[in-house]
Amino acid sequence: MTTVEHRRAPNGFNLVPPPGWDVIPLHTGTQEAMDRIVRKAVRQLPVGFPKDDIPKARLKLTQEMKKVVRRASAKGGMTLYLPTERLHGVALPVSIVASEPVEIPRVRPNSGPEAVLAALASETLGAEMRELDDTAALRSERDVPADAAQGVDVAHRQVEYFVPIPDSTPDQYLAFSFSALIAPGSDPAFYDTLVELFDAVMCTFRWSYS
Known part of the structure; x- marks a missing residue:
């Protein structure tokens, strides 16, 4: 008797982003991921950055993040990968x-x-x-x-x-x-x-x- 092998389709994929990148799921957990990335960016502000300007910087980062997420979602995106740390001082x-x-x-x-x-x-x-x-x-x-x-x-x-x-x-x-x-x-x-x-x-x- 010949055995027929029934293959199944994968139910997902794995992708390894470079160091210093973050992953934003676009279905669930999106807001939590954005909040985490903004907090990290605020912690990375240069030494001596005026404390009074931190809320303004946080708001700007949040607005930019939301814009990127909206664009990715509008194109049918399910996962967004972004560099959140500078490379040799350069924001990619x-x-x-x-x-x-x-x-x-x-x-x-x-x-x-x-x-x-x-x-x-x-x-x-x-x-x-x-x-x-x-x-x-x-x-x-x-x-x-x-x-x-x-x-x-x-x-x-x-x-x-x-x-x-x-x-x-x-x-x-x-x-x-x-x-x-x-x-x-x-x-x-x-x-x-x-x-x-x-x-x-x-x-x-x-x-x-x-």
């Missing part, structure tokens, strides 16, 4: 958003996720195939110019990974989006380094079955 203008699973119709009957990724690659600028935890994935990279009409306030470098969830029925996909704000006149090599950091983070990606 970057974020990573893991989005809700989405369903995409198959390219043709009986075609698998690989066919969907190939179709997307053919029409996505800067796309290339990668592999994450033994799963084929699509990576794309582009510079997005500032365009107020499109709701883009600041130019940014954007890198996205699109990953099919193995053995999901129907086929579902996760998206991981990295964004780095581009300051006018800045060195492009700096943003190349930030992109390398994101790619290194994505190398830590693992499916979870617990």
Whole structure:
């Protein structure tokens, strides 16, 4: 008798952010995470920072945090990763958003996720195939110019990974989006380094079955 192995889809994933980053869940526990990050930022204010200005700094940090969270949630985000400690004295203008699973119709009957990724690659600028935890994935990279009409306030470098969830029925996909704000006149090599950091983070990606 032949035994048929029934495989099950993962029920989550693990991603290891760099040191000095924090994770904000966008479904539950969001406010608690934001409060924790703001408290940490206030503790990191420079020595000699005027005590009378601390409430104003706390309010500004809270407002900025809420703006970032709203944007991530509006894009279907389920988890937000942010650097909350300075790197060599520099505050990194970057974020990573893991989005809700989405369903995409198959390219043709009986075609698998690989066919969907190939179709997307053919029409996505800067796309290339990668592999994450033994799963084929699509990576794309582009510079997005500032365009107020499109709701883009600041130019940014954007890198996205699109990953099919193995053995999901129907086929579902996760998206991981990295964004780095581009300051006018800045060195492009700096943003190349930030992109390398994101790619290194994505190398830590693992499916979870617990």
